[in-house]
Amino acid sequence: MLEKEKEALAKRIAGEITLSADPGKTMRKWREIFGVSQTELADYLGVSSSVISDYEGGRRKSPGASTIRKFVEALIHIDEKRGGNVIRAFSKTIGSDLPTDAILDMREFALPVTIKELVDAIKGEIVANLDLMDRKLYGYTVVDSIHAILEMSSEDFLKLYGWTTERALIFTKVTTGRSPMIAIRVQGMKPAVVVLHGVKKLDELAVKISERERVPLIVSHIENEDALISSLRRLVEKKEKEV
Incomplete structure (x- = not known):
């Protein structure tokens, strides 16, 4: 195999x-x-x-x-x-060729971080599965949800996980959060946590899917995409210094 x-x-x-x-x-x-x-x-x-x-x-x-x-x-x-x-x-990461416009940032942590640490870093609000805040993350992928919908195939979507599913999938330019959660449910492979940025009105179906799949759901209230990525990279640097 x-x-x-x-x-x-x-x-x-x-x-x-x-x-x-x-x-x-x-x-x-x-x-x-x-x-x-x-x-x-x-x-x-x-x-x-x-x-x-x-x-x-x-x-x-x-x-x-x-x-x-x-x-x-x-x-x-x-x-x-x-x-x-x-x-x-x-x-899935070997020979991957993802649409560059869809992937805004993709990093691995030198040491694992908890979902709670991630929430603190990105001004997050956890809206489903609060009991899983201690789950460990080994990386993150920031995805432009609009480009992802327009450009990415089902196979491409699986490559967002890098070398481990124990990571945060972070979707920007999100309106309701329904599409990312439906995609995760359909694909079968589940990330450790999903983060939505730019939400105007969170869809109840997105929350229900999160609860059903036991994938914590976070809404980030950080100012913009640049601030989001900068905060994530600072978290990466913090973990590198702890090694």
Whole structure:
């Protein structure tokens, strides 16, 4: 299954860990992206969960090449057993050619942020699924909703997720929010959170879809697109300094 994609993803993970100033934090980031618990990973590797915890907490020396290889293989194997969702999400980014007018910004976080941190950064108001504010995000994509509707195919839409669905999809020039939420429901792959910017009157159907799909919905009240993107990039820079 997706052999080239698996190899590319494995190289990316191993490279990030090897080059990271804090390999343990990077290992934790990728473990959480794959949705694997410390216990599950430890069982697969045949070690105690405290070993995983010690690596992630920096209490063990930086992992060697053999340890990194086993770590990466474990994540990919576990994902395959679950249906390969992370591998498939990553494969969507390979050779992607998205309409440049539709994508305003697309970044990954060096360390995960919570939805609450995102809300604070963009003057957001959460209108559905308040109980999921602690959900972790590993990136964001800012989309011009008008260009997206006019230019993007269904396949293009899936590429908005980058290498993980655990991200914020942020739609600008939104009038009611109905179209973005319908698109997400139809596509099947769900982001960790949806942000709407420019809303004039929020559609009740958008809220109902958000609640049904368990995808938190945020309305950003920040002044304009430039201010929105600037605030998001400051959040990226903040996380880079924490690494």
